[in-house]
Amino acid sequence: MKNLKVAKPILLGMLVLSWLTLPLLGKKEIKRFLPASVLMSVLVALEMRLAKKRRWWWFYVKIHPKLSGGFPFTWGPFLVGSMWILRFTYGKFVWYLLLNLIVDTFFTYKFVDMMKSLGIGSLVRLKNYQLSLLFFIKSLLLYGFQMIREKRLEGL
Template structure:
């Protein structure tokens, strides 16, 4: 019984090391793609993407309060577990998606559906298996609905911004 516990503990510690390295890596790698966008695209799409990242950060506070999902690993004690995902792949991914599809709403929805489905039905399981995060009171289909609403908000923010600048 003692050997089994020790092996289980070692496996847990190994997963924790991977998790602690994976989150900052995801964030940093996302930011490395920024120069590929060009200044024009960054200037055009960054404000709406930052606004949406702030909405997602607030959503994370609500999610924690209502136990929709839970993060078990943080990159820093004072940062939420979702910080690297929000300010890395979500923020930068939003800019990329807007860059490729803004003005083509059907393509925008389709690309968001694909990306959000991969996150919801594949990456959530990976995060859970690594002990990084898990859904608690929220079902995967509900998370998909949340993603859809956020994608509409992002497109709307960008549309409003461009209408104001005309």
Template sequence: MVKSKLMKYNKFVLLMMLVVSWLSLLLFGKSSFKRFIPAGIFIALVTGLENYAAKKRTWWWWYEKLHPKLSGSIPFVFGPFMIGSMWVLKLTYGKFNRYLIVNLIVDSFFIFILIDKWLKKWGIASLVRMKKIQLSLLLFIDSLLLYGFQLLIEKIKVVKWKEDDSEIQRKNIR
């Protein structure tokens, strides 16, 4: 009886996770958004590919969907994972140790509280053939990819800025 009452709101829960994540960007700042959106899109694509592989290998299962043709993972991928990753980068980028600690805390919350206590209980999602430690390792690798991608983006921006600066100086000399 309790499960049926909880399951009644599953689509609403998924939708709210997506909407609240995006609404949090109102506090993010325009320059930070421009700076970190490429990394957010990157991690959403990586996570989307992982969810595709997970479905094929039954690592985890999404029982609830917002739409019959879309996986239940979509609100997570383009909500908390994407936007949450952007927030973590904004708050910790340039301080790698802090970044790793914050990711460890967030990922542990996701694995041990969100999946185990809430999503499984509400009939939204659960781990099937993947153990919690394996998911922890996967999320750790994702965090390293995310940070590395942001480093690459920052490096490209610096090179472009230097090239633009050199062009301006050449024009001023003439």
């Protein structure tokens, strides 16, 4: 657990800073994209449980003893980032995939290394390309959930 004094504030900062960007997104956009983003975050939280059981990755630091190490990622950058990505690219599927590819590649190949060097967490039984594939599948699901929601709202 190296750099514990640095790791916890980084995790907490990621969580808080993500949420602080929400007012910039706007009330209308939050209302529009929050349901699909929350649904995906719930799926990611379930994925975290499976990942812990199968040791796909491991977190060495938690922001609170009762919260998983992945909590700040799931309910911070993933949830809020999903809304931002949908805000800028929904309805433009190619741009959506491209932006997700860029963000997910950065996370998979740069941020994961940074987390490991800070002693926050690391991949164990999962390779970087497998994590990238998981992110790609989640991005398709997020877009699909949003499409279904939009079609249901059109029908009302």
